[in-house]
Amino acid sequence: MGEQAPDGNSKTGKTAKKVAPVKKVTPAGKALSAPKATPAKKAVAKKAVGGKAVAEKAAPAEKTAVKLPADESRTALVRRARRINRELAEVYPYAHPELDFENSFQLLVATVLSAQTTDLRVNQTTPALFARYPTPEDMAAANPEEVEEILRPCGFFRAKTRSVIGLSKALSEDFGGEVPGRLEDLVKLPGVGRKTAFVVLGNAFGRPGITVDTHFQRLVRRWRWTDETDPDKIEAAVGALFPKSDWTDLSHHVIWHGRRICHARKPACGACPIAPLCPAYGEGETDPEKAKKLLKYEKGGFPGQRLKPPQAYLDAGGRPAPPLGAG
Structure with missing residues (x-):
């Protein structure tokens, strides 16, 4: 409304002349019209961008990188x-843990095999391995060529064969066929580093450990x-x-x-x-x-990595991985 008065005055010259003597009121008129003009402009602006207003409301919800202070305490x-x-x-x-295992020996071997490959591939390979060599003593006495053939799908199968047979011999000779529950003992086994040791300690013995794999580092x-x-x-x-x-x-x-x-x-x-x-x-x-x-x-919406995942995973909608050769 405040913006229409000047337009009305400009349409009829006579009216403009009659109003001219009242120019002393102009300051007051401006003071009153200014507040009215502002809402009018805002209202027009809202209508003009009414369609965009909805899109702009979503803008604050857009995800942005959190800005950390250079000197974060x-x-x-x-x-x-x-x-x-x-x-x-x-x-x-x-x-x-996304490796299938039933005991500490199986977890130890599976973790060693998981280097440079996926847990899925390991899980698809170990059923045949553990069916044939269920204990450290059995694995220690295995024919390397036969183990290599089983482990071929895991990649680096020759080096991994040396590791699993070597650690099995160490378990049989130095630890009575049992997997030790101490970090300092585990890292002495062939093919076992701190990462593998903490996987075993945390998931087979309930002893806290941080597993620094490639994902964790990244x-x-x-x-x-x-x-x-x-x-x-x-x-x-x-x-x-x-x-x-x-x-x-x-x-x-x-x-x-x-x-x-x-x-x-x-x-x-x-x-x-x-x-x-x-x-x-x-x-x-x-x-x-x-x-x-x-x-x-x-x-x-895809299958997981374990052929035999925990029930909690299945209850959450997870699906088992297919066995080797099943797709």
């Missing part, structure tokens, strides 16, 4: 890291929990951010997320549940629909 880092772990625990409440660096590149230093740096009791589950959460969503080459940023907490958001596909197509295993 130690306390802030600990809080951020623990919050990410809590969020991942809700996303993967069924997280577990994600903790993306999240800026540490800048270290050496696995042992990463283990120490990340371990200092969490209670020791959290270490094993933390490892599962991070590794599962790396395998399903936060991939090395094409992270599915647009489908990531912790995107608002991630300083590396945007390195991958941010469009939600396109990102969904990058999800793997149960998150993408």
